[in-house]
Amino acid sequence: MSDISPIMRTVLTKLYNSCHPQQPALPAQYYDLTQVRGGGAFIRKFRDDLDLANQGFLCRLFSGHIGTGKSSELQELQKQLRETSPMDKRFFPILIDMEQFIDAYDAGIPDILLAIVAEMTFQLEEAHISVSDNIVKQWWGRIKETFTTPLGTDNVEVSVGIFKARIASLSKTPSVRSKMRESMEPLCSVLLTEVNLFFEDVRKTLTNLGTEEKYTDFVLLFDNLEKIERFGGQEEGETSHRFFYITNANTLRSLQAHIIYTVPLQHLRANLGELNGLYGATSFVLPMVKVRERANLDNLYEPGIECMKGLLRQRLPKTPKVTLEEFFTNEGLNVLIKYSGGDVRDFMVYVRDAISMTDSLPISEATCYQALRGSISNIAPAVSFIPGSWEALARLDVDSQQSVDVFDQTYSELLRQRYLMEYINGGEGGGWFSDPTPWYAVHPIIRELPQFKRKRDSIRQTM
DSSP: OOOOOOOHHHHHHHHHTOOTTSSSOGGGOOOOOOHHHSOHHHHHHHHHHHHOOSSSSEEEEEEEEETTTTHHHHHHHHHTTTTOTTTSSEEEEEEEEEEGGBBBBBBBBHHHHHHHHHHHHHHHHTTTTTOOOOHHHHHHHHHHHOSOOOOOTTTTTHHHHHHHHHHHTTTSHHHHHHHHHHHHGGHHHHHHHHHHHHHHHHHHHHTTOTTTOOOOOOEEEEEEEGOOOOTOOTTHHHHHHHHHIIIIIHHHHHTTSEEEOOOOOOOHHHHHHHHHHHHSSSOOOEEEOOBBOOSTTTTTTTHHHHHHHHHTTTTTTTOOOOOGGGGBOOOHHHHHHHEEEETOOOOOHHHHHHHHHHHSSBBBHHHHHHHHHHHHHHHHHHEEETTTTHHHHHHHHOTTTTOOOSSSHHHHHHTTTTTTHHHHHOOOOOOTTTTOOOEEETTTGGGGGGHHHHHHHHHHTOO
């Protein structure tokens, strides 16, 4: 960055850090991409359903590729739920990041219940809403009785804050986690009853607050739950996902609260009808942002390109006042957007790589291509590792319908790895029954690789 002024270098550093690919957008950074995602607006739909629901509880499944922005959408929903709706309803949202409480390759129902109690009591305390801590004391007492050696707080009265910290810490130690679950699993029906009684206590407290402070109810928002790969001792992957979301559906639905569960996209696509039936509602998928024309993937879809630029503008620091054009050439930014395929997380990775490689402003097209080199070198061998992948991807690329068999193991794995990208926008005016239908495209970087082009050309010659 030798040719960049100190002021612009400082701004560039701020932009780099505001584009962290593993962190959801802050409230001030949120940018609504609904118009170029398709499939409807997740936040608006869920809020409307809450407004209309006067009996029972909503239980919704929320899915999408890793990196599409599910966490950002859940955080924005969390913010909006606190606001009074047109139907004069206001909700207390409890966002539970399951990565704090679970090991992705060793999870069980007790982990979910512990996470609910730990996070819910903690967030209520943070909001200065006083509820009984009896459940915390009772559950911590059970946990301590499981172990013959002290857990570090045996002589301390466990507060709500300590409970969350201790549960999060203990869950990261395999032997401790296994022993806790072993002692709690036989009590699952009892624990569920206790959680639901706790919910009732919380609900009464929230609805009896002062006029300005009171809430209609609370909502549980589970984030990163879809990242569980092994559940209940089952084989990892689809077997575990089916055991968790389908076999245990009655347990998940027995929690007497409005809930959103995140679910792996490949599992949802392979079991959509069954899942919708079990959970009593249409599941919601957050698609990739459409940045390529469906009819010709080599052509950029301008509304999608502009929205991705708008998303990046939202990450620019407010002071000093700068424009996106001062940092990126239009050609360079188009390269980063095109080869992200509309994946927000990949786009953030490419932006950061381009920033770290540049020594002048605005960042050139050549530097942006250079920023893709890491992904290019990683993707080719990774795709080759999946049996039959080049053939499957090439056949999709020449398919005019751009559809796949979601039960096919190769396509399922390609979807999981994001080498196959799902879109729900772009029916090109096909009507009510075709516009919302998912379609699939090969990752744009893969489409440029020699191995892919050779396989595609070979298939075309046989058509």
